[in-house]
Amino acid sequence: MIIRNITRNTVLTNQCDHARSFFARLKGLQLKKDLPAGSGMLITPCNSIHMFFMRFPIDAIFLDKDQNVLYIEEDIKPWRISKVIKNSRSVLELPAGTAKATGTILCDRLEINQAAST
Numbered sequence: 001m002i003i004r005n006i007t008r009n010t011v012l013t014n015q016c017d018h019a020r021s022f023f024a025r026l027k028g029l030q031l032k033k034d035l036p037a038g039s040g041m042l043i044t045p046c047n048s049i050h051m052f053f054m055r056f057p058i059d060a061i062f063l064d065k066d067q068n069v070l071y072i073e074e075d076i077k078p079w080r081i082s083k084v085i086k087n088s089r090s091v092l093e094l095p096a097g098t099a100k101a102t103g104t105i106l107c108d109r110l111e112i113n114q115a116a117s118t
Contacts, residue, residue: 003040003092007108012061012094013040020044029093030054040094042112047088054078057096062088067110072099 001016015038019025025043029035030053043049049060055078062071062085071085075096092110 001042002113003042004111004113005102005104005108006111008103010102010104012092012098012102012104012110014038016040016042016092018042018044029058032056035093035095037095037098040092040098042090042092044090046091047086048084049076049082049091049093051076051078051080059094059096059099061092061094061099061104061110063090063092063110065089067112069104069106069108069110072104072106074099 001018002014003012003016005012019028019041025046028043029041034056035058057075057077060073060076060082061069064070064087070088073082076082
């Protein structure tokens with residue numbers, strides 16, 4: 001799937017996986033060696049993440065039910081836990097530095113294009 005920041009007219013990821021099942025959400029990106037530019041993972045439902053067994057830092061963008069940005073945690077290092085974000089319905093995990101590079105800030109609105117799903 002492709003996820004765009006429609007407020008800033010930027011693409012956050014054009015190769016995004018979607019973790020919806022319990023096991024997919026639990027596993028997340030744990031077994032990956034890296035997260036290439038343009039890649040990402042959308043975790044739904046989700047209001048907090050852990051970085052256990054991760055090998056690289058990421059940016060995490062917490063979204064409400066309308067895909068508005070509620071909270072951004074940049075450059076989360078392995079073996080950390082995010083705080084619980086009230087009203088978060090999903091979390092978009094991206095390569096570290098993506099939020100800053102795309103100018104994404106609180107209250108921006110994202111567009112999730114399911115049709116381009118991988």
